Amino acid sequence: MRSEQIYPDVRTFESIVTGTKEEQGYWVRLEQSYFYPESGGQPADRGTLNGVSVLDVQLQEGDVWHLLDSPLLENEVQGEVDDVIRTDHAAQHTAQHVISAILQDEFQIKTVSFRTGTEESTLDLDLGDWDETLQSRLEERLRTVIQANLLITATEYTEEEALQLPLRKTPQVTEKIRVVQIGELDYSACGGTHLASTSELELILFTGLEKVRGNIRLAYVAKDRAFRLLTTERRVLTETARAVSAKKNQVHLVVEDLKQEQVRLNRQIGQAEDLHVKTVLKQLLATDEPVLTVRHDQEDVRFSEKLLKALAETGRTGFVWNENAKKLFMCSAGSIHLGKFAKTHLKQFNGRGGGSENNAQAVFQTYEEAQAYAEALKEELHT
Incomplete structure (x- = not known):
């Protein structure tokens, strides 16, 4: 060793x-x-x-x-x-041993891989689905193991001696094999660092899960990381409860109501935008200009997109500039392929973008560059 x-x-x-x-x-x-x-x-x-x-x-x-x-x-x-970093890594690694042992022995779920990250650690599990019942049972068992204060030791054995132990996986090395033992819970061939007992873990919290290559990736934090997370989340919950004038255990209900209200307001905004588009479009179509040009200095980019779409449906040629997004929207039913023109000419106007035959959009650093590009395109359309 x-x-x-x-x-x-x-x-x-x-x-x-x-x-x-x-x-x-x-x-x-x-x-x-x-x-x-x-x-x-x-x-x-x-x-x-x-x-x-x-x-x-x-x-x-x-x-x-x-x-x-x-x-x-x-x-x-x-x-x-660095003692703080050594202890932190040892805690996350020890937690992995304990979690993997419980999952395999009591739930027949094998650990595929493990990684200690800078903020949270992850376990990839040979499992297709995860549910709250399984997590609750695992969390309960983890509490009992931590409270049991199981001794953690590391001993070097010969290969023959090691294979007589109930190892969780077949060792990848031969001759001298270091085995980490956690009470009678776990025997694993491992070269990493660990805490002296399970009670030193203090707390393990699960922070998220996702599906990765058919496996479940379970994220967690242990010891000081877990307490720092609790402190941060408690502060956020307290501030959120104060902001929405609700009790902490009622915040999720208030947030759900706010989400529904946002959906309702967005629907109303969308309807108002549609009416405004019709009004602006009517005014534009009343002119005899061959190219309809609009400049939006304050409008949301979504409104500019809606207006351009409405213009395109009329078969007219139109340019809509949105100052906030520094973006020029274009439509045309003419003979010029807007996408090809953009590919050929945008670079010389410091623009980037593209599009199809009848619709295109481009981002410019300034309105003046967009205007120069639009004039070049108008000239080509007129020709």
Whole structure:
């Protein structure tokens, strides 16, 4: 086993540089290191060597290499492992062992993969569907396991000895095998860092789920991450309840009412826009101009799109500029293919966009550039 596996509580140590290299940064190898290198879905430790920040730690052909943000000036080094990050990673990894063990033993659900993220960790489960009943039962079992204060140990066995244990998966290594045991709940061949007992997990919260390649991806946080999440969500809930003048347990009902009200108002706005489009269109069609041009300085882009669509349905040629979106909408029933014209000429006017034969749209940096493009297109249409 490596030093950080044998002595997981060491946070400061002295060592000697035995190798250096430059590969997208400054890397050093030490005679002895207590930094955990990235592996098995668990991120590497962070910390310092002689006060220089350790940005990454990788295991290459049995050697532990440390990525630094600047070169070391001495061969003798004082190393310091960031205890907050080590404990956090150990908590998320320990939670994975516990969750996976319960799911497999009690619900016959296997874990496909695991990853510790910077904000939340994820488990990919060999499962097609997830429901609230399953989650409630899992959460209840997790509470009992945390309260049981199960001892967590890591022991190195020979391959023959390890295979006599009720391992959750067949080890991928041979000869010496490190087995992490959580009471009688779980025996797993694992090289990662872990807490000393399940009670140190304190709390595990599930934060989301999604379907990924036919599996269920379950997101969670443990220990300090879980308490920080609770604090943040409680503050948000308190502020939301105050904003909508409701009790905290009634906020979801008020939000649902507001959503329905928004749907109703959007419907009314849409109807009002449709009436306004008809009025504006009538005024435009009363002119004899060959190209109907409209400039919208304050209107929502949706209204500009509706007006252009109405113009197109009349068979007239029209340009609608929307200042807020810096976008020019165009329609024409003439002989010019608007999409092809856009592809050929937009770049010279600092525009980008495209379209079909009778409809196109383009974004410009300024109205003046859009106007110049429109004049060029008008000239082509007239020709």
